[in-house]
Amino acid sequence: MKIYGDSQSGNCYKLQLVASFLNISYEWIELDIKNGDTKTESFLKLNPNGKIPILLLDDGKVLSESNAILNFxxxxxxxxxxDSFEKAKVLQWQFFEQYSHEPYIAVARFIQHYLGIPEERKVEYESKRSGGYKALRVMEIQLEKTPFLIGERLTVADISLFAYTHVAHEGGFDLSEYPKIREWIQRIQNQKNFIPMKSR
Known part of the structure; x- marks a missing residue:
């Protein structure tokens, strides 16, 4: 199988991480979003939405959306x-990640880490930081109760949220007020077969 992605993207890193945890073999196809690699005719044939990551299976089937690929x-x-309820809780956290976490923390990271907070995006940046801190508080509350988001063991819910949370500082987020999140990050990094986010 082939995974098309950008090594600097948390959504793509999720898949590298789960593949490492589970010893899944795949071919990584590195794309550069800023270079327009996801807007080419050949890529749009694979995913008309023009976004990464995507999974291309040996039989030609294509799957997009990071959490869908992660769960697959x-x-x-x-x-x-x-357990069906616990599986639903996984989905709950993954929907939270895509709607209440990633749009704030990942976008703030992009504006600061990649763009250097240009003047025309300062207002947007501050609004993203506000939403990001709200998401971190929700996570902290849960992690005060359980070592992982669903309970006592690592699940795909943790992988989904870990991807951008562990680099939240690159978006200007201070995790010093979130001790349980910091412990959780360390707990995941201590897992067998953990790999760090790659750099180009």
Whole structure:
């Protein structure tokens, strides 16, 4: 199988991480979003939405959206709960990640880390930081109760939220007020087969 992605993207890193945890073999196709690699005719044939990551299977089937790919790769493993309620809780956190976390923390990271907070985006940057801190508070509340987001063990929910949370400082977020999140980050980094986010 092939995974098309950008090594600097948290959404793409999720897939590198789950593949490492589960010893899944794949070919990584590096794309540069800023260079327009996702807008080419050949890429748009694979994903008309023009976004990464995407998974291309050996039989030609294509899957997009990071959490959908993540869940597909982890299906049947210990990273996906068998209990139907716990599985629903995984989805709850993944929807939270895409709607209440990633749009704030990932975008703030992009504006600061890649653009250097240009004048015309300062107002947007501050609004993203506000939303990001709200998401971090929600996570901290849960992690005060359990070592991982669903309970006592690592699941794909943790992988989904870890991707951008562990680099939140690159978006100007101070995690010093979130001790449980910092412990959780360390807990995940201590997992067997953990790999750090790659750099180009």
């Amino acid at each position: 790769l982890a299906e049947g493993s210990e990273l996906v709960p068998k």
